[in-house]
Amino acid sequence: MATDLAINRENRFARKNYFYPDLPKGYQISQFELPIAEHGRLEIEVEGRKKTIGITRAHMEEDAGKLVHDDLEPNSYVDLNRTGTPLLEIVSEPDLRSPEEAVAYLKKLHSIVRYLDICDGNMQEGSFRCDANISLRPQGQEELGTRTELKNMNSFRNVQLALEYEERRQRDILLDGGSVTQATLLWNPDANRTEAMRGKEEAHDYRYFPDPDLVPIHIDEEWIERVQAGLPELAGERQQRFIDALGLPEDVAAILTSSRDLADFFEQVCAVYDNPKKVSNFIATELLREYSPEQINDCPVSAQQLAALLQMVEKKTISGKIAKTVFADMLQSGDDPEKIVKEKGLVQMSDEGELVAIVREIIEANPEQAQQFREGKTKVMGFFVGQLMQKTKGKANPQMANKLFAQELK
Template identity: 70%
Template sequence: MEFETVIGLEIHAQLKTATKIFCGCSTKFGAPPNSNTCPICLGMPGVLPVLNKKVVEFAIKFGLATNAKINRFSQFARKNYFYPDLPKGYQTSQFDLPIIGRGEIEIEVDGQTRPIGITRAHMEEDAGKLIHDEVEPVSHVDLNRTGTPLLEIVSEPDIRSPAEAAAYLKKIHAILRYLDICDGNMQEGSFRCDANISLRPVGQDELGTRTELKNMNSFRNVQSALEFEVRRQRDILLDGGTIVQETLLWNPDKNCSESMRGKEDAHDYRYFPCPDLVPVEISEEWIDEVRHLLPELPDQRKARFIDQYDLPEYDAVLLTADREVAEYFEQTVKGGAQAKKASNWIMTELMRELKGDAISSCRVSPSQLAALLTMVEKNTISGKIAKTVFTDMMASGDDPATIVQEKNLAQVSDVGELLALVKEIVAANPAQAEDYRAGKSKLMGFFVGQLMQKTKGQANPQLANELFSKELGG
């Protein structure tokens, strides 16, 4: 029997506001435990929340960026459940009247583009964090994160493979970062994803029993967890078993999912309108104001890079996946570098040197990279030497001209100097010279290599080839 995979993702994006959603406490990450708290976010009796207007603006931005319906009237609700990191005994969220309705984005997998629907996006507050002691069998509660504003983005069950899920997640991540409403840091928990997944026989309309996957803190883990769950569910169904509706935790160390608890349905949370908050009403004028604040989005920038800089689509996709990388590329080109060469360098040398770190940690400025590439273009240094210079630039932050001068790395282009060395090398290798003249043209690499050794890699390779061709051709 063949099965179809059905996946829906729930993304929790922490919004980049300075203060929490219903109080004035800081949202800064890394503060001492329980220091960014107050009676409101701790849920003390008699306190009243006040909605942070910036949270609403950010939600509108996301809705506009995903061609979604902006609901002019939305309402907060109480989501009731008990957990140690939830001091009020309920989470203030939105249920039947969310701020953002149906939207849509496009993803591309294996050269195929198709739309993925967004069911809704709603505002809510985050819970706290449990810290489990590694020595004693106790857990500590840090409520700093309690009340941090979240935008929960719920997809339609339109995703048909783990690869599509990863592509959808990356696209939403990029949109949020371009809008500058979420920093997207999965390690710090400011961009989190839960996945609902089920299998059904091909051709069947009814959805299968779903499981929910949690604890996936990277794009790779999301795809790996979903691939594992597809195999697990498929094996159960082929053996005649039934899928249990449950919540699973992904264990990246064991590369498998582990049962956490039974999966709840909406009625288990006993949602009801929050009596402490008035409904949110949004005017058309406010929506228009926010629309004018929208930046160039990933798909728009990709199309422009292809048109303006004549880049291949592959380059444009990679460069625009991250807003900071795209801006770094453009600043490098503005600094005088050729677009394609800047693209190649950023996608290879720069990314290799960063080793997965954000480009904001790069010590080489776009203008410095442009200067380095210009030196290669003008034959001041060779491409090989440029890689060595770039490594030094990443370590020191110095300008390329300074490094080249201090280490005497300038390319040797003096015809007289190189010709003397060429004659010396040909004379010292008569057998290879005869073989070259007899038609073994690949030996040119041998001769140029000898010259590079003598000049410590600083000989102008184009000039070297020309000089050897004349000397050996005689």
Template identity: 75%
Template sequence: MEFETVIGLEIHAQLKTDSKIFCGCSTAYGAPPNTQTCPVCLGMPGVLPVLNKKVVDFAIKMGLATDSKINLYNQFARKNYFYPDLPKGYQTTQFDLPIVEHGVVEIEVDGEKKRIGITRMHMEEDAGKLIHDEHEPLSYVDLNRTGTPLLEIVSEPDLRSPQEAAAYLKKIRAILRYLDICDGNMQEGSFRCDANISLRPMGRKEFGTRTELKNMNSFRNVESALEYEIRRQRDLLLDGEKVAQETLLWNPDKNRTEPMRGKEEAHDYRYFPCPDLVPVEIDEDWIERMRATLPELPDQRKQRFVSVYELPEYDAAILTGSRELADYFETAVQVCNSPKKVSNWIMTELLRELKGEDIAVCPVAPGQLGALLAMVEEGTISGKIAKTVFSEMMETGKDPQVVVKEKNLVQVSDEGELLAIVQEIVDANPDQAQQFREGKDKVMGFFVGQLMKKTKGKANPKMANELFHKVLKG
């Protein structure tokens, strides 16, 4: 029996506000435990929350960026459950009246484009954090994160593979980062994802029993966890067993999912309108003010890179995957007006050296890379020498001109000097010279290699080819 996979994602994006959603406590990451708290976020008796307006601004911007409906009237609710990291015994969130609904984003997997629906987005507060002792059967509670503003983004069950889920997750993260409303740091927990997954026989419309996956803190973990859960559910169904509706944790060390608890339904949380917060009313002027602040978004920038810089769609998609990388490319192109060459270097040499690290930590500034490639275009150094220079720049952060001067790497383009070496190489290799004259053009690679060896890679390759042809045919 063939099964169809059905996946929906719930993304929690921590919003880049200086203070929490309902109080003035700092949201800065890394402070000592329980030092960024107050009676409001600790849920002390008699306190009243006050909504942070910037949280609403950010939610509206994300709604506009995903072609969603902004609800002019929305309301906070209490989600009731008991857990050690939830000091109030409930989470202030939104339920039946969220701020954003009915959006869409476009993803691309294996050259196929697909539109993924967004059911809703709602504002809510984060819970605290449990820290488990590695040596004693103890857990500690850090409430610094309590009250940090989140935007929960819930997709339609439109995803059909782990690869589509990862592509959707990356697209949402890119939009949030372009808008500068979330830093997207999965390791620090400011961008988190839960996945709902079920299988159904191919052709059936009714959904199967779903499980929820948690504890996935990287794109690779999301794909791995979904692939494992698909296999697990398929094996159960083929054996005639039922899939239990439950919440699972992904264990990256064992590469498997592990049961956490039974999956709750909405009624288990006993939602009701929050009596301490008035409804949020938004007018069209507020929406238009936010629309005016929207930057160029990833899909728009990708199309501009294709049309203006004449880049292939694949290159443009990679370069616009993050705002910082796209900015890096455009700054480099201002110095070296050869977009394809800049693109090739960023996608091969630069990204390989970064090894997955963010472009922000790159020691080579975009202007420096542009200057290096301009030296290649001008014939000052060869492409091969440029790679040597680039490696030195990555280690030291020095300008390319400084590295070239210090290591005496200026390309040899003096025709008289090169001609003498070329003649010497041809005279020393009569058999290869005869092969070339008999039409074996591949021998030219041997001759150029010998020249590069003698000049330590500094010979102008274009001039070298011309001179060898001149001497061999003369």
């Protein structure tokens, strides 16, 4: 539904027959002529250009095993731990025209499966995997060229590197008058090259036929309506809302919605402290320095605690600079900001009488800079405020500091 796929009310499982060490029973349960969904689309954006990529189908099948190759000895091993695990395979139309578009498409799909809570999207652990087919053809020719399939790519970066390498390899073959051999290739990230795995099969090679042990599946309208009603707001929609309703810049909105957990966290903070721009700035500069958008649930600081910290800055209880120090302590201890500020005596100094005495002391100790200010060199104000912050250990109210220095220097 999130990719505009048409759901087939009747779909069935098939047997995909092939002989390979990762499939000991000789066939894989999959779907062929009647998949669960087909004819969808996904919009991507690359360098400011939007493009629609067609989705051929999405179907269920069982996972196969995994071959493990040992470089130190001439043996390969078969890991059957994931064999039989259900997986969702999504097949795209040949609409992608560059490695950059392929990565943008994958990232958009990755965002969707994460937002829908289908899986954690961890490519290193195999939760989200990609097989990429690539072919070249002379400009203007309608018929697609001979394709190769790339496997063993466990990051978006490796997908791009593998496609770029294979693009160069096929180009060189074709420009030399040769022909590309259809094959399945492995990406070797250590050597930065593709390596032959096996010849590439066509659909008829698998001798698909309906699985005689599994009945056809009927999907009823009530279930479809229930799922449709429960669809969450996806990343693209949420990003646009953050721009239109909250006034956030496009790049900031894109970062905040890159992970559903991060977007939820941001909105939870805003529900308590209603200042989206200040919240987004603090998250972008301080929180995301320590945690990636995908790791936000590992952060010991809750949305309510962060909102309380920003409220203390708003009320001038602490300065923005002190807030960063307090936040660092919160990341270590998980304590509330009020507790840390109280225990460490970090409450902002806003008593005018108390600050005037220190301001006068600083001016008297620095007559040369005072004279420069009186001669119109106002940039020296930064020096004076810095001295005050040093003496008060960052606790002086910056706005009051500027006002008092200007007043006393005159």
